[in-house]
Amino acid sequence: MIGLVAVLVVTAVAVLFALSLIVQRLLHVSAPNEALIFSGRVRQVGRREVGYRVVRGGRALRTPLFEVVDSVNLTNIAIDIEVKGAYSKGGIPLNVHGVANIKLPGEEPLLNNAIERFLGRSRIEIMRLAKETLEGNLRGVLAQLTPEEVNQDKARFAQILLEEAEHDLNRMGLVLDTLKIQNITDDVGYLNSIGRIQGATVRMEAAVAEAKAKADAASQQALNWAASEVAKVDADLAIAQQETQKRIVDAQTRRAAMIAEAEGEVAAQVAQAKAEIERQKARALQVKRQLDADVVQPAEADRRAREEAARGQAAQLIERGKAEAEALRRVVQAFGAAGEGAREVLVLQQVIPLLSEISGARRPLKVNYVSVLPASNGGAGDDFAKATIRAAEQIKAATGVDLAAVARRMQAPAVAGSKPKA
Numbered sequence: 001m002i003g004l005v006a007v008l009v010v011t012a013v014a015v016l017f018a019l020s021l022i023v024q025r026l027l028h029v030s031a032p033n034e035a036l037i038f039s040g041r042v043r044q045v046g047r048r049e050v051g052y053r054v055v056r057g058g059r060a061l062r063t064p065l066f067e068v069v070d071s072v073n074l075t076n077i078a079i080d081i082e083v084k085g086a087y088s089k090g091g092i093p094l095n096v097h098g099v100a101n102i103k104l105p106g107e108e109p110l111l112n113n114a115i116e117r118f119l120g121r122s123r124i125e126i127m128r129l130a131k132e133t134l135e136g137n138l139r140g141v142l143a144q145l146t147p148e149e150v151n152q153d154k155a156r157f158a159q160i161l162l163e164e165a166e167h168d169l170n171r172m173g174l175v176l177d178t179l180k181i182q183n184i185t186d187d188v189g190y191l192n193s194i195g196r197i198q199g200a201t202v203r204m205e206a207a208v209a210e211a212k213a214k215a216d217a218a219s220q221q222a223l224n225w226a227a228s229e230v231a232k233v234d235a236d237l238a239i240a241q242q243e244t245q246k247r248i249v250d251a252q253t254r255r256a257a258m259i260a261e262a263e264g265e266v267a268a269q270v271a272q273a274k275a276e277i278e279r280q281k282a283r284a285l286q287v288k289r290q291l292d293a294d295v296v297q298p299a300e301a302d303r304r305a306r307e308e309a310a311r312g313q314a315a316q317l318i319e320r321g322k323a324e325a326e327a328l329r330r331v332v333q334a335f336g337a338a339g340e341g342a343r344e345v346l347v348l349q350q351v352i353p354l355l356s357e358i359s360g361a362r363r364p365l366k367v368n369y370v371s372v373l374p375a376s377n378g379g380a381g382d383d384f385a386k387a388t389i390r391a392a393e394q395i396k397a398a399t400g401v402d403l404a405a406v407a408r409r410m411q412a413p414a415v416a417g418s419k420p421k422a
Helices: 002-026 110-118 123-142 147-152 154-172 190-338 341-359 380-399 403-417
Strands: 027-029 034-045 048-056 059-061 068-073 077-087 093-103 175-185
Touching (some): 002 027, 110 154
Antiparallel strands (some): 027 059, 077 093
């Protein structure tokens, strides 16, 4: 029994050891910088079938008798690119030296292209093929650019070359990581001439820039001076505005004070006027009362007295009129009863009271002058003279015309015209 157990144990150990050897020989582990290609079994990749499978950065078991395992190195391959006498645009031959870094891709589908083209080939063969491809692309790109463009903008030249070469390398199953142009020369001295021209251009541009800088400095200095002057003017203007504002505030303050003072004076005058009005009202009332006492009441009393006197006189006149009317009625009755002799009696009654007025016995007599007529001798001439003098005196007394004076004025010119000539 013990022997059987020992045999089983030994057998198990032997089996395990054999299995470990088998697994060790069939298990393959991929490093991070390589890819394992298991060839021999068909699998579907997209729309096509391939006879391999890829393991990258992992492990897998190889099917014995049906699969073969190959390793692909994914590290970078540095390629030194050098092209001599490559004609650029314009027919100038150039010499270009650069460095490129390529590698086999680690992802599908580019890895499938690399496996189909480079599986089993050495890195030297891959480097040679990639170098020839890059140099061909370099010559093609140089034919599209002028020497000035190649020399002045190497980064753009490298970018165009990178875009041109990357397409071809990807189709081959290679990845172009970097591409740097280190040096560009020519055997005819064209680039040196360009350099001298560029140097002269640079010096000219530097002189122009210096002149512009000086002009800009002078212009800036003038602008700064103008700005300082404007700032001074603005400061003076601000000061003037502040002074004006201060004056306005002072004027407004004085205006308010003057308005308040004027309002106070007007209020005092109004109060004084009101007091004067009240005083005048009181005085008017006093004058009215005094006028009523001194004038109105006496006038009213006089009016009433005159009215009473007038009424009395009117009553007397009425009574007198009544009496006269009664007397006149009686006279008319007596006149009617007396007959024709009553008219003469009535006339005499009316004329007799007027005789004293007519004769002038009741008025004083004033004698202005007395004319004495000559005594009459009984002749006819004396009567005529008296009559003439009497008539002249009567006319003078009645009308004021002195006939004797008129006759003397008429006689004076006649006497003057009758003088003898000398």
